[in-house]
Amino acid sequence: MQRMEKHIQTMAGHWLKLLVCSLMMMNTQVRGAYVEFTFLESAVSKGAVCLNGSPPAYSYVKGYGEGVSNWVVFLEGGGWCHSKRDCQARAKGYFGSTLTRGNQTFFSGLLDEDKLYNPDFYNWNKVYIVYCDGSSFMSDIEEIDPETNVTYRGARIFNAVMEDLLAKGMKDAKNAVLAGTSAGGLATILHCDYFRGLIPNASRVKCISDSGFFIHAKNLLGAEKREDYYANVVATHRLAKFLPASCTSKTNSSLCLFPENLVGDIQTPLFILESAFDSYQVEHNYMIPAFGNTSEWNECNTNLTRCTSTQIQLIKDFRVAFIETLQKLDNCSSRGMFVHSCYLHGHITVKRGWSCSSVVGNNVLENKTIGKAIGDWYFDRSSFQHIDTTNAVPRNCTGTLTSEELQKKCIHQLD
Structure with a gap:
C-alpha cells in the first residue's frame, strides 16, 4: 500500500510539473519575442553614428527576480565592408543604417525569456546591439569621407551604448556576459577585456564568441586573398591603432583580425x-577566394548532398586546418570551447541551436547541448573544452522539429 501511495505521489508530481510547464508555455512567447529598438539619439552629438550617419540602436529587456543585477550584452554580426565603395553600398542597406530595418529585433536562444529554453539567463537584463558600422565596432575616424559621405565610427557606437547601459544599471552588475555572433563574435573577442574593465566590481564577467573565430589557414588555398581581404578591412577603417598592441607589436596589423x-x-x-565546418568561412574565406564564386560551389554550400567528392574533401581539409589552429592555442584553464561538426554558422540566438538536445544531427558534445555547456562553464559548475574530432564529414543539422516537438524535448529533460 505504501509503495502504491509513493507511486501515486511520484506520478502526481510528474503531472504537476507538466502542468506548470504547459502553463508557462501558454503565458510566454515560446517562439521567442520581438523587442523594440531604443534609438540612441543622444549619441549623434558625440559622433557615434552608423555608416550612413543614423543613430545607433539596441533592444533591451529588463531583468527581474534573481536576474535583476545580471546582464547579457549581445553584439550582432553581419560581416565587414572592405573598401570605400563597399562601405558606401553597405551604408544604404541593412548593416549600414538603423533606418532601413524596422524598429525591433527577435530575442531567442541566449536571449530567450522562457526559463524552459534558457534556464541560466532567462531573467537577466538582455541587450541586443544593432550592427551598422562594418568594422566589428572598432573604427573611429573623425572626418566623414568627402567622396562617399560615409562615417566610420564603430568604436564610438560601442562606447555610447555601453555608457547608456551603465547608466541603466549595468555599472552595478553582479554577473555579466558579452557575447556576439560572426563579426559580432570577433567584436566580442576584441572588446572582451575592455568590457570587463567597465564593471570592475562585478563578481563574474565572461565573454562568448559564437562563430567569430576566423582562421588564417596560411597553408590552405586562398591564404593570400584572405590576408588581403582583412588587410583591406583594417586599412579602410584605419583599425591598426585600435587593434591590441599585444598583437600589432609582434606581427602585421592586418593579421590581428585573426x-x-x-x-x-x-x-x-x-x-x-564554433563548427569545425563553419559554413560562412568555408564559402567566403575558403571556397570563393581559392576557386571563385561559381554556381557549383554555391550549390554545394547550400546543400551538402549536391557536393562532389572533391568538394567534400576540400571542406574536410578546412576542418583539419581549423582544428589544428585551435589546438595550437595556449592551454588556458578559464577558456571554454565547444566545436562540433554541423555545417553551420551562428548558434546562440537560435532556439534550436541553443536549447535541449533536439537539434537534428545533435549539436551535443559530452552529452551536453550548447546552452548547457555554456551555462556550466559560466557559473563554474564544470569546465568545458571539447572538439568533435570523430566526425570527419560535415553534417546537415538544420533541424525539422516543430515547436511542439521542441517543447516536449525540453519538458522531458526537466524530469
Whole structure:
C-alpha cells in the first residue's frame, strides 16, 4: 500500500510539473519575442553614428527576480565592408543604417525569456546591439569621407551604448556576459577585456564568441586573398591603432583580425563556440577566394548532398586546418570551447541551436547541448573544452522539429 501511495505521489508530481510547464508555455512567447529598438539619439552629438550617419540602436529587456543585477550584452554580426565603395553600398542597406530595418529585433536562444529554453539567463537584463558600422565596432575616424559621405565610427557606437547601459544599471552588475555572433563574435573577442574593465566590481564577467573565430589557414588555398581581404578591412577603417598592441607589436596589423593571434592575450574568460565546418568561412574565406564564386560551389554550400567528392574533401581539409589552429592555442584553464561538426554558422540566438538536445544531427558534445555547456562553464559548475574530432564529414543539422516537438524535448529533460 505504501509503495502504491509513493507511486501515486511520484506520478502526481510528474503531472504537476507538466502542468506548470504547459502553463508557462501558454503565458510566454515560446517562439521567442520581438523587442523594440531604443534609438540612441543622444549619441549623434558625440559622433557615434552608423555608416550612413543614423543613430545607433539596441533592444533591451529588463531583468527581474534573481536576474535583476545580471546582464547579457549581445553584439550582432553581419560581416565587414572592405573598401570605400563597399562601405558606401553597405551604408544604404541593412548593416549600414538603423533606418532601413524596422524598429525591433527577435530575442531567442541566449536571449530567450522562457526559463524552459534558457534556464541560466532567462531573467537577466538582455541587450541586443544593432550592427551598422562594418568594422566589428572598432573604427573611429573623425572626418566623414568627402567622396562617399560615409562615417566610420564603430568604436564610438560601442562606447555610447555601453555608457547608456551603465547608466541603466549595468555599472552595478553582479554577473555579466558579452557575447556576439560572426563579426559580432570577433567584436566580442576584441572588446572582451575592455568590457570587463567597465564593471570592475562585478563578481563574474565572461565573454562568448559564437562563430567569430576566423582562421588564417596560411597553408590552405586562398591564404593570400584572405590576408588581403582583412588587410583591406583594417586599412579602410584605419583599425591598426585600435587593434591590441599585444598583437600589432609582434606581427602585421592586418593579421590581428585573426583570433588565433589575439585570444592568447585576453585576460577575461572566453568561450569559443564554433563548427569545425563553419559554413560562412568555408564559402567566403575558403571556397570563393581559392576557386571563385561559381554556381557549383554555391550549390554545394547550400546543400551538402549536391557536393562532389572533391568538394567534400576540400571542406574536410578546412576542418583539419581549423582544428589544428585551435589546438595550437595556449592551454588556458578559464577558456571554454565547444566545436562540433554541423555545417553551420551562428548558434546562440537560435532556439534550436541553443536549447535541449533536439537539434537534428545533435549539436551535443559530452552529452551536453550548447546552452548547457555554456551555462556550466559560466557559473563554474564544470569546465568545458571539447572538439568533435570523430566526425570527419560535415553534417546537415538544420533541424525539422516543430515547436511542439521542441517543447516536449525540453519538458522531458526537466524530469
